[in-house]
Amino acid sequence: MNEKEYDLVIKANKQLDKAIKEIWQYKDLLFFLAWRDYKVRYKQTVIGALWAFLRPLLTMIVFTIIFGKIAGLPSQGNTPYSIMVFVAMLPWYFFASSFQEGSNALIANSNMISKVYFPRIIVPISSLFVNFIDFLISFAILALILIYYQFMPSINILLLPLVLLLAIAFTIATIFWMSALNVKYRDIRYIVPFIVQFGLYVSPVGFASEVVSSQWRLLYSLNPMVGVIDGFRWCILGDNVSFYWPGFILSIGITLLLLATGYLYFSKTERKFADII
Amino acid sequence: MTTVIKAENISKQYKISHQKSEGYKTLSDSLSNFGERIINRIKHPLSTTPNEEIETFEALKDINFEIKQGDRIGIIGRNGAGKSTLLKLLSRITAPSTGTIGIKGRVASLLEVGTGFHPELTGRENIFLNGAILGMSKRDIGAKFDEIVSFAEVMKFLDTPVKRYSSGMYVRLAFAIAAHMEPDILIVDEVLAVGDVAFQRKCLGSMQNNATQGRTIIFVSHQMSAINNLCNRGLVLSDGRVRHNSSASSAIDFYLSQNSENREGFSDFSNNNTYRTGNTPLITSVGLLDKKRKAYRSWIKTGETLDIEIRYLIHDIYVDYCFLAFSNTAGERVFSCGTHLDRGFNKKLQGTGKLICSIPNFPLVDGEYTLDVSLGTKARGNLDHISRALSFRVELSNYFQTGQVILPGQGHFAVNSHWSLV
Numbered sequence: 001m002n003e004k005e006y007d008l009v010i011k012a013n014k015q016l017d018k019a020i021k022e023i024w025q026y027k028d029l030l031f032f033l034a035w036r037d038y039k040v041r042y043k044q045t046v047i048g049a050l051w052a053f054l055r056p057l058l059t060m061i062v063f064t065i066i067f068g069k070i071a072g073l074p075s076q077g078n079t080p081y082s083i084m085v086f087v088a089m090l091p092w093y094f095f096a097s098s099f100q101e102g103s104n105a106l107i108a109n110s111n112m113i114s115k116v117y118f119p120r121i122i123v124p125i126s127s128l129f130v131n132f133i134d135f136l137i138s139f140a141i142l143a144l145i146l147i148y149y150q151f152m153p154s155i156n157i158l159l160l161p162l163v164l165l166l167a168i169a170f171t172i173a174t175i176f177w178m179s180a181l182n183v184k185y186r187d188i189r190y191i192v193p194f195i196v197q198f199g200l201y202v203s204p205v206g207f208a209s210e211v212v213s214s215q216w217r218l219l220y221s222l223n224p225m226v227g228v229i230d231g232f233r234w235c236i237l238g239d240n241v242s243f244y245w246p247g248f249i250l251s252i253g254i255t256l257l258l259l260a261t262g263y264l265y266f267s268k269t270e271r272k273f274a275d276i277i
Numbered sequence: 278m279t280t281v282i283k284a285e286n287i288s289k290q291y292k293i294s295h296q297k298s299e300g301y302k303t304l305s306d307s308l309s310n311f312g313e314r315i316i317n318r319i320k321h322p323l324s325t326t327p328n329e330e331i332e333t334f335e336a337l338k339d340i341n342f343e344i345k346q347g348d349r350i351g352i353i354g355r356n357g358a359g360k361s362t363l364l365k366l367l368s369r370i371t372a373p374s375t376g377t378i379g380i381k382g383r384v385a386s387l388l389e390v391g392t393g394f395h396p397e398l399t400g401r402e403n404i405f406l407n408g409a410i411l412g413m414s415k416r417d418i419g420a421k422f423d424e425i426v427s428f429a430e431v432m433k434f435l436d437t438p439v440k441r442y443s444s445g446m447y448v449r450l451a452f453a454i455a456a457h458m459e460p461d462i463l464i465v466d467e468v469l470a471v472g473d474v475a476f477q478r479k480c481l482g483s484m485q486n487n488a489t490q491g492r493t494i495i496f497v498s499h500q501m502s503a504i505n506n507l508c509n510r511g512l513v514l515s516d517g518r519v520r521h522n523s524s525a526s527s528a529i530d531f532y533l534s535q536n537s538e539n540r541e542g543f544s545d546f547s548n549n550n551t552y553r554t555g556n557t558p559l560i561t562s563v564g565l566l567d568k569k570r571k572a573y574r575s576w577i578k579t580g581e582t583l584d585i586e587i588r589y590l591i592h593d594i595y596v597d598y599c600f601l602a603f604s605n606t607a608g609e610r611v612f613s614c615g616t617h618l619d620r621g622f623n624k625k626l627q628g629t630g631k632l633i634c635s636i637p638n639f640p641l642v643d644g645e646y647t648l649d650v651s652l653g654t655k656a657r658g659n660l661d662h663i664s665r666a667l668s669f670r671v672e673l674s675n676y677f678q679t680g681q682v683i684l685p686g687q688g689h690f691a692v693n694s695h696w697s698l699v
Contacts, residue, residue: 001285006379012372032409036395036402043397115392116410117369185304271372274365275291 019267022119030122034129037101041130052137056093060086063206076208076233077240080149086142087236088205088229091167094135095174095225096196102127102175103192106183110277120270121263124179128171142236154238163231170224170255176262180269183277204229209244218246224258227251278345279381281462281493282367287340287376288517289362290333336362338517340376344510349494351508351525353501353532359517360497361466364388367495368464382461382493385411389466391451396440400431400450403439407454421457428479429453449476456483462493481507501529502643502673502682526675533576533672542575544667547590555661559596559652562588563666566633576670579691583639585667587632587650595625596660600651601634604665605644611689612641617655626652640690642683643673 003009023030042048060082067073068081075081102124106113109123146153182188203225204211212220220226227248234241337359344350354360365371366378368386393410394403404425408418426432429450431442439447465484484494484507498504504511504525511528513521513535521531543564550558564573566584577583585601599622600615614636616622626632648667653659673682676691683691 001283001377001379003377003379006283006381008369008380008384010366010369010373010378010380012375026412028415029409029412031415032406036398036406039402040395040397109393112393112410114370115389116386116412118410118412185307187304274371 019119019121023122026118026122029118030126033122033126037127037130038133049137052134053141056086056089056138057141059089067206073207073211076210076237079237079240080151083145083149083151084208084233084237085206086145087233088203090135090138090142091164091228091232092200092203092205092225093138094131095167095171095228096199097134098128098131098171099174099178100192100196101131102171103178103182103188105175106179106273106277107186107189113277114274120273121176121266124175125172127175128168153236154234156235156238160232160235163228163235166224166231166252166255167228169259170228170251173255173258173262176266177258180262180266183273184269199223199225208233209247210242217244218250221247221250222254224251224255227255278347280343281346281381282342282344282495283379284340284342284367285377285379287337287363287366287373287378288335289337289359289366289371290335290374293332293334336517337366337373340517340519342512342519342522344493344495346381346493347491348510349496349508350510350512351504351528352495352497352512352514353504353528354514358514360514361388362517363514364464364466364495364497380462383412384462384464385455385458385460386464387411387455387466388464390448390455394439394447394451397438399436399438400442401435403450404454407451411455411458412460413458425450425453425457428456428483445476452476452480456480460492462495464495466497467499500643501533505529505673505675506680506682529672529674533670534574542573542667542669546663546666552663552665553661554664555651555653555659557594557660559589559591559661560587560650560663560666561590561629562586563648563650563663564588565667565669570633575668576672577639578672578674579639579642579676580674581639583636585634585636585648585650587634587652588630589626589632589652590629591627594654594660595627596652596654597621597625598651598653598655598658599632599634600653600659602649603641604647604649605689606646611646615651639671640692641671642689642691643671645670 001009042051045051047054063085064082067085068075075084105124105127106120112118113120113123178188178192182192200206203223209217209220209226209230221244228251230241230244231248234243340359340363352360352363362371364386365388366373367380368384368388370386370388391407393407395406398406404422405415405418408421409415413421426435429446429452431446431450434442434446439450442450463484481503484496494507496504496507508525511521511523511525511532512519513528513532515535520535521528541564543562545562546553546558547561553560564586565575565577566572566586567574568581570584570586573586587599589596598616600613600617602610602613604610614634622632646669647665648669649662649664650666651659651662653661673691677693
């Protein structure tokens with residue numbers, strides 16, 4: 001067959017070169033899937049989007065009491081403990097919710113996958129958007145809390161989009177891995193909630209990273225969420241935080257590694273999804 | 278005409294695991310298998326790993342074909358012949374194990390109506406969502422929106438969640454979206470089987486419309502009449518291979534005759550009393566004869582002469598009465614005929630022999646039918662009766678010579694009518 005004659009050549013192995021272009025062609029689908037998730041999320045709930053307020057707020061109160069008051073852990077500089085916790089909760093909940101929904105996204109949309117063609121990678125990516133909206137809502141609450149405490153955020157906040165980018169990259173990387181593995185191994189759906197629960201306590205959400213003694217700090221930073229949370233705190237709390245560069249760079253490195261391998265694994269397995277889902 | 282689809286040496290294998298019916302596994306299984314393999318490797322370092330328990334199933338074997346622009350090709354085959362797998366490969370849902378498919382132009386596939394519909398969303402919202410899933414851009418959908426709504430006849434319910442739609446409305450809306458995709462190549466699986474009759478007619482009409490615009494259509498259906506009506510070419514698949522590839526009507530004939538090899542069109546009752554409800558065993562076999570009355574077949578086309586052969590073994594009595602009753606798959610008796618209505622046969626039956634009942638211009642529309650047979654005497658009524666003595670298939674084929682068909686729900690009989698203005 002003269003392959004140049006055809007617009008599309010289907011073979012046993014996919015060529016990766018057209019993949020990015022194809023996602024662009026299907027950008028409307030990405031938008032509509034995200035929009036669907038958003039529309040459906042708070043249907044038939046009584047207080048609707050208020051849930052996006054309540055969850056971080058209540059967690060903040062509990063963590064402040066347990067870690068700040070009962071355990072008596074130190075805050076960073078002269079930051080109120082609850083602000084320090086809430087700042088960490090912004091990226092943490094964005095990651096945790098996206099990770100949970102994204103890992104299950106292919107299974108949840110299995111009907112579409114077995115009946116229609118589209119770049120599969122759109123499905124897990126789309127689950128990020130609705131959680132990003134929740135993230136923005138939480139950010140608005142943070143503003144209210146800062147006003148309440150009359151706490152002026154640092155000028156470093158201008159660099160927040162870059163740290164946010166790292167959070168998004170890490171979230172997508174984990175979603176690529178987990179959603180693709182989930183199609184093949186259904187155990188993933190039991191592992192994911194466990195990772196999220198566990199992660200909340202091993203990541204520095206309820207306490208400052210400085211609590212970890214300095215000789216373990218680099219090892220601790222193997223968890224990229226440590227870098228993300230430290231980055232968020234540095235951006236908003238400014239000089240109250242001593243920024244630990246080696247850990248942050250390690251977080252970036254691990255994120256990029258996970259992103260690249262996750263994308264490759266996803267692309268390699270996606271053509272079999274319809275057969276085994 | 279240019280070739281728009283070319284398939285070369287396509288095959289598709291599925292792995293079947295014998296322990297589990299599902300394709301996915303659990304991680305712990307994989308880990309323990311992995312562990313066992315390593316232990317085996319350490320114990321027997323030179324042996325090759327045995328391909329344990331995994332068997333492959335070949336859904337398609339070395340398929341080759343070409344489709345030209347504007348062809349409307351019907352894919353025919355029994356369940357499991359590989360039709361759906363072929364459609365999935367052509368629409369890129371799954372990848373072939375070997376081989377290459379080249380495609381020119383934009384493909385849209387409709388393997389199911391309403392894929393991705395969300396019950397909580399309104400009709401309006403689902404039009405956009407489903408359109409995007411089918412590969413339309415937001416702008417395309419916006420431009421077609423009014424057409425879709427009027428085609429589906431759901432104007433009043435646009436802002437109602439589709440979970441409150443009747444099933445008819447749901448299907449109408451779903452098909453309307455798909456019908457407005459305007460791809461270069463349209464792949465349609467058996468989706469017209471759902472929905473009410475008037476709407477089916479409308480859908481077939483809209484697909485024919487598509488065809489006249491030079492669009493290529495690949496269509497799978499079990500309804501030979503729909504294939505005959507819509508397609509100009511036919512491709513017969515069986516056991517994952519292409520058996521026949523030519524005009525639609527010759528493909529249908531090939532499929533029907535091939536299929537009848539597997540079904541006998543003949544039932545032997547000489548040693549089988551399972552279905553017999555009469556007191557006196559008289560009927561030894563019932564069969565549907567082919568046109569030359571030389572062999573049995575399991576199908577007939579509407580309008581042909583139906584020849585039913587009944588063999589008998591009769592002692593001590595003279596049988597002068599026979600009754601046949603035809604029922605459809607719903608169990609409704611659609612018509613019956615018997616010697617008490619017509620003139621019957623002029624001899625009384627005795628000993629062994631064959632009785633043939635011939636019905637010219639057989640009127641039933643396409644479908645599966647069963648036949649009940651009774652023998653008896655005019656004086657004493659039924660002596661022997663066999664329910665469902667024979668089942669056979671009727672194909673409407675091109676009865677009306679116009680390519681038109683009778684859709685499900687429009688009646689049981691095909692009747693010619695003559696029209697004149699006076």
